[in-house]
Amino acid sequence: AQSVAQPEDQVNVAEGNPLTVKCTYSVSGNPYLFWYVQYPNRGLQFLLKYITGDNLVKGSYGFEAEFNKSQTSFHLKKPSALVSDSALYFCAVRVHDKIIFGKGTRLHILP
Amino acid sequence: EAGVTQFPSHSVIEKGQTVTLRCDPISGHDNLYWYRRVMGKEIKFLLHFVKESKQDESGMPNNRFLAERTGGTYSTLKVQPAELEDSGVYFCASSHRGLNTEAFFGQGTRLTVV
Numbered sequence: 696a697q698s699v700a701q702p703e704d705q706v707n708v709a710e711g712n713p714l715t716v717k718c719t720y721s722v723s724g725n726p727y728l729f730w731y732v733q734y735p736n737r738g739l740q741f742l743l744k745y746i747t748g749d750n751l752v753k754g755s756y757g758f759e760a761e762f763n764k765s766q767t768s769f770h771l772k773k774p775s776a777l778v779s780d781s782a783l784y785f786c787a788v789r790v791h792d793k794i795i796f797g798k799g800t801r802l803h804i805l806p
Numbered sequence: 807e808a809g810v811t812q813f814p815s816h817s818v819i820e821k822g823q824t825v826t827l828r829c830d831p832i833s834g835h836d837n838l839y840w841y842r843r844v845m846g847k848e849i850k851f852l853l854h855f856v857k858e859s860k861q862d863e864s865g866m867p868n869n870r871f872l873a874e875r876t877g878g879t880y881s882t883l884k885v886q887p888a889e890l891e892d893s894g895v896y897f898c899a900s901s902h903r904g905l906n907t908e909a910f911f912g913q914g915t916r917l918t919v920v
Contacts (some may be wrong), residue, residue, distance in 0.1 A: 738812075738912050
């Protein structure tokens, strides 16, 4: 079955430190992978996507994600976290034109 | 360019009542999706329209839920009669066709059934 897993419910990072939010996927065929962010009382905002090409994808707000085919992972990263990065992050995969989401990871950036 | 808009932003109804949620997608987007997130759980797919046709409605919980997209523009999702377990945030999203396109989401409708 096609699925996306986010193993961490919550990630805490000190401001200025690098952050990683983990995502693994299980799909047949080529994966089309996405990261979305949800700030309080807002809808989901698109951050970045991997379709093909370079394994390191750069997106909005200084975020990037690394596609690793052998590990079936698509971890979200940022070199230096900001307090304003605190939000709920969702990894997603597109399968037959349907988008399947992980359960989300709450990111807390501590001042 | 206007984004995806949803109305209402909040709705509180009693069990047994009817509620209709509306979604206006981005103009020109053939794909329209409905999702639901119950507190603390994953974002669950409900259904997918391509223009006015239902492409996939495998996520619809039961026949109390009815979605329409007349004319291939805006969509409505009606819950009749509402039950307590229908509470959650209902998101609408739209996109161009193609597996490599991202979807754009509305702010969601928070439905509370009491």
